[in-house]
Amino acid sequence: MAVNNSKFVxxxxxxxxxxxxxxxxxxxxxxxxxxxxxxxxKPIGDVCLAGESCARGGASAxxxxxxxxxxxxxxxxxxxxxxxxCHASGMAGAPKFGDAAAWATxxxxxxxxxxxxxxxxxxxxxPRGMCMTxxxxxxxxxxxxxxxxxx
Ligand code: HEC
Numbered sequence: 537m538a539v540n541n542s543k544f545v546x547x548x549x550x551x552x553x554x555x556x557x558x559x560x561x562x563x564x565x566x567x568x569x570x571x572x573x574x575x576x577x578k579p580i581g582d583v584c585l586a587g588e589s590c591a592r593g594g595a596s597a598x599x600x601x602x603x604x605x606x607x608x609x610x611x612x613x614x615x616x617x618x619x620x621x622c623h624a625s626g627m628a629g630a631p632k633f634g635d636a637a638a639w640a641t642x643x644x645x646x647x648x649x650x651x652x653x654x655x656x657x658x659x660x661x662x663p664r665g666m667c668m669t670x671x672x673x674x675x676x677x678x679x680x681x682x683x684x685x686x687x
Contacts, residue, residue, distance in 0.1 A: 609674050609677065611674075611677045611678050611680070611681035612681065614667060614670060614674065614678055615633070615678055615681055615682060617667070618664075618665045618666055618667035618670070618678075619633075619665045619667075619678060619682060620633070622660075622661075622665075623682060626638075628659075628660035629659075629660065630660070630661065631682075631683075633682055639682070639683040642683070643683060647676075647679070647680075650679055650683075651672075651675060651676045651679050654675050654678070654679050655672055655675050665678070
């Protein structure tokens with residue numbers, strides 16, 4: 537009986553050691569997995585703040601340039617790039633840049649309605665005048681620019 541008992545104790549100790557070693561190995565594996573994940577996330581997590589010189593070139597430098605461009609939205613430039621193609625000549629019945637009468641008629645329904653039409657599109661007028669990078673505010677500025685420059 538005494539022999540059996542001590543065998544039992546030895547068995548329990550063995551199992552305890554086994555359990556501990558499984559936990560230990562498991563925690564090492566988990567740790568290295570965390571490190572791998574951190575390593576994989578690093579390029580995305582690297583943030584380059586405005587005003588800081590970015591050590592990393594490529595994507596983040598490009599993103600910074602793009603956000604800089606968005607901040608300095610120029611209605612004149614965006615008009616030339618996106619709207620002029622139709623609104624300079626009055627193509628397909630587009631109210632012409634510089635045509636006061638045409639814009640006065642459009643504005644009769646109110647600035648907000650005209651801006652909404654420019655955002656959503658109207659007949660041959662494509663949504664946002666095909667300026668996919670223009671925000672709603674940008675479109676509003678563009679409408680003011682086009683109609684306000686009617687002489
Ligand atoms: C593919 C040609 C085309 C492009 C590009 C285009 N427009 Fe137009 N736009 C039109 C036409 C055609 C109309 C007249 C639609 C109608 O009344 O049937 C129009 C009408 C408008 C109107 C009057 C909407 C109203 O409620 O009467 C606004 C404002 C306008 N465009 C703004 C813009 C702006 C801003 C851009 C550039 C971001 C732009 N358009 C680009 C063709 C174009």
